Amino acid sequence: MTINPVFTNAKPLAAPDARRQFEADVVAGLSAPRKFLSAKYFYDAAGSDLFEAITRQPEYYPTRTELDILDAKGAEIAALLPERASLVEFGSGSTVKVRRLLVHRPDLGAYVPVDVSETFLRSEAQALAVDFPNLAIAPVAADFTRAFTLPEGLSRQGVAGFFPGSTIGNFEPPQATHLLAHFGRVLGRDAILVVGVDLVKDKAVLDAAYDDAAGVTAAFNRNLLVRIQRELGAILDVDGFDHRAFFDPAESRIEMHLVSRAAQTIRLGAHVFTFAEGETIHTENSYKYTREGFRTLADAAGWTPCAVWTDPDDLFSVHALRRL
Template identity: 45%
Template sequence: MSQVTAIKKSNITDTEFLNDVISGLTQQQKTLPCKYFYDDKGAALFEQITSLQEYYVTRIELSILEQYSQSIAQMLPENLSIIEPGCGSGKKVAYLLAHMANVKTFVPFEISEEMLSYSLAHLSPLFPDLAISPLLGDFTHNQMVKQLTKDTALDSQTNLVYFPGSTLGNFSPVKAIEIMNNFHRLCGVNGYVLIGVDLVKERQVLLDAYNDKAGVTAAFNKNLLQRINNELNGTFNIDNFSHESRFNEQHSRIEMHLVSNCTQSVIINDQQIDFIEGESIHTENSHKYTLESFKQLAAQANLKLEQTWQDDSNYFALCLLRPL
């Protein structure tokens, strides 16, 4: 059996969620933080998205892992710990674990307790001798990461921080640098960071990936409103909002919006939020990089790009970084 330690709790609170929601919805351009997509239902919907034909990211990244996991493993030392922020199902890290000798510990680091349990259920039978130490928390939160690394002594050992998918692109450049600074801390002594990067490509390919014909991405986006109803006494009529994906050329990013279909008011914890017809809530960005633009971004977190692995179409890259 895998050696599984107890899930360590974070201090994410309803008050923090409420404050973020009210702050975002009272801006001129209404917005909601994308990290709140991932309640248990949202996390499950995202898993469905990853298998959609239009959503190329997961399919192509898995093909890169299948082809290059051994090459990646050869660049890493033995006896390190692997930390995966936003671990999801653990499907991708399994490719690396299968090619790496003497991994000390695997640390799935998730905001969703259900996804932590799901990842444990997936990985434990595959790697029965692997020590797994789950961490429940918000990897985007500086103080939380600082406290967790201190409490767990992760910063005193050599780690690989593995951040697959295109999640980094969900954040503004300033926030992405902050998150990579967190990874710099998490990678410990002489550590490594392996990040998935979605590359610039044809606009229609991007738009389709975030607005699938089956409507799973729309359900994922709207679930954020349902979560507000469930947890913050919200009164959103979900049917009064439509999902929309847009490409912002200036910022090289896909944007997801929830567009109000009518003039309406919503109450959240006794506070009224008004919408006019056609007004949107900006719920997510997904920035698309060139290798050069990503290299410059990482440098601002004192991380140096050491090696990249890409598919033949140059849709996606896995990038290995080291602290400067």
């Protein structure tokens, strides 16, 4: 069996630059009147492992529900992709979801996973090539939220996008609109985009999904502090912060926070950040949409709805959109 060659088209930040950016973002977030940290820093190696563990918790429905939809409706979804299309997956990570589409479209021209981790990209691409030896695989190491160039030689007549996992919910609605418009510029006119979108539902179900009984999500949240301590040399008490997650119906979003157990400080270089007891660091939002609400958002970004699939309990949705 021949493994397809893999390519890297765009380089991520070099390690020193990435560290400087991480530190600058932490300083900016902890200096804000309402302290925050960017959710993109959750995903170091330990954070990625913890997130995989979260997806296996009984309370966390999104991953298994989306997989169920892709298993049940994968043929219908894949049928919307243009013939010989190049399929671009934004923030690809694991290939577990895209495989549900690839099995129904062996005629795809290429698969282009886009992610910031070049090492993980290569590993996943090589594993995928073993199972799909006739598929051209061209990984792009890049931040999918920023401008990047698709690999040369891809057919511009048939390009499609895949953005599963309800990652769109991690962006404020105006940012989500901007991101979908950005995807449209990357993919071009008449492109198809398949997006996973979590749905509004009972508050108790949502609260439990982000605060599992085993404490895995709590460890995932506190891992941000572990990273800051380990990679930036900050002086802080990781155990001095509790995990808090709750659904805010007015904003239609889950909020995750780290809550200071007592008055304390975090020291990072020359910076000292003081915390009162109960003061929080806002670490993540996860917006939940109605089907109609997401369609309105997509329309504002230049996409028109083609189809939507949900599970029997209306927990999760997969949308197909076409670029206007």
